Amino acid sequence: MTAKIIDGKAIAQKLRERLKREVDDLKEKGITPGLAVILVGEDPASLTYVRNKRKACREIGIRSFLFSLPETVSEGELVRKIEELNGDEQVHGILVQLPLPSHVNPANILPRIHPMKDVDGFHPLNAGKLMAGEKTFIPCTPLGISVLLKEIGCRVEGKHAVVVGRSNIVGKPAGQLLLNMNATVTYCHSKTADLQKFTSMADILIVACGKPNLIGAGHVKEGAVVIDVGINRDESGRLTGDVNFEEVKEKAGFITPVPGGVGPMTITMLLSNTIQAAKQIHR
Ligand code: GUN
Numbered sequence: 442m443t444a445k446i447i448d449g450k451a452i453a454q455k456l457r458e459r460l461k462r463e464v465d466d467l468k469e470k471g472i473t474p475g476l477a478v479i480l481v482g483e484d485p486a487s488l489t490y491v492r493n494k495r496k497a498c499r500e501i502g503i504r505s506f507l508f509s510l511p512e513t514v515s516e517g518e519l520v521r522k523i524e525e526l527n528g529d530e531q532v533h534g535i536l537v538q539l540p541l542p543s544h545v546n547p548a549n550i551l552p553r554i555h556p557m558k559d560v561d562g563f564h565p566l567n568a569g570k571l572m573a574g575e576k577t578f579i580p581c582t583p584l585g586i587s588v589l590l591k592e593i594g595c596r597v598e599g600k601h602a603v604v605v606g607r608s609n610i611v612g613k614p615a616g617q618l619l620l621n622m623n624a625t626v627t628y629c630h631s632k633t634a635d636l637q638k639f640t641s642m643a644d645i646l647i648v649a650c651g652k653p654n655l656i657g658a659g660h661v662k663e664g665a666v667v668i669d670v671g672i673n674r675d676e677s678g679r680l681t682g683d684v685n686f687e688e689v690k691e692k693a694g695f696i697t698p699v700p701g702g703v704g705p706m707t708i709t710m711l712l713s714n715t716i717q718a719a720k721q722i723h724r
Pocket residue numbers: 536537538539540561581582610
């Protein structure tokens with residue numbers, strides 16, 4: 442089987458046009474959605490992500506506010522900035538770009554974001570709501586994956602979803618979201634013995650572990666839906682995922698490319714969550 446390539450860029454573009462209309466409607470009511478981004482230090486990858494997030498906001502009319510803090514910032518200073526933004530009526534969503542420097546513990550920072558402005562869905566209250574199957578802000582990458590699955594007409598109920606990776610940002614919430622959608626979910630991670638045994642049982646395989654080419658054709662069931670969340674750079678500086686695309690595309694039913702698969706959806710879901718935040722705050 443040769444897989445259908447899931448064009449995340451095109452799907453994201455279509456959704457952004459719809460989101461722009463939602464922003465226009467809000468503006469007519471006197472509400473301009475606003476996203477505050479806090480960036481600590483100058484990690485090159487984070488700088489690129491933040492630039493892309495702000496550009497996407499601008500393109501659909503969301504106001505974005507950037508707060509660049511030095512690498513040496515203290516937890517206290519960071520918390521004070523968050524508290525200021527919690528009280529700022531122009532700010533509907535707050536995002537602290539991760540990773541933070543090693544002297545800053547995210548567990549002391551993320552819970553200080555007001556849960557109604559937590560457009561990343563990383564606040565423990567919102568993470569708990571996702572686990573309980575309640576409506577909440579869902580982390581952007583898992584939410585983007587669920588939208589991609591919907592777009593390709595993949596019915597999740599009753600399917601076996603295997604998630605490779607257990608980060609708080611992607612793996613764990615992706616598994617919980619798929620469970621809420623009535624999939625049977627298996628988590629695999631760096632300590633899993635015989636990874637291939639599990640991945641080759643997957644109807645839906647989500648790979649988010651940051652290891653280039655970890656998943657080859659032998660890991661994949663014929664016709665499976667393969668979602669590659671990995672963003673790695675090869676020796677020549679080109680972006681590659683965690684899945685050996687050339688090999689796996691000959692066996693899967695659907696596959697996301699890197700770049701142009703999950704990435705554009707993640708930012709689109711950030712826009713969507715920010716619009717939801719603005720609607721909820723002004724309800
Ligand atoms: N770093 C990598 N992915 C993310 C994300 O989705 N949100 C934030 N805040 N930081 C990240």
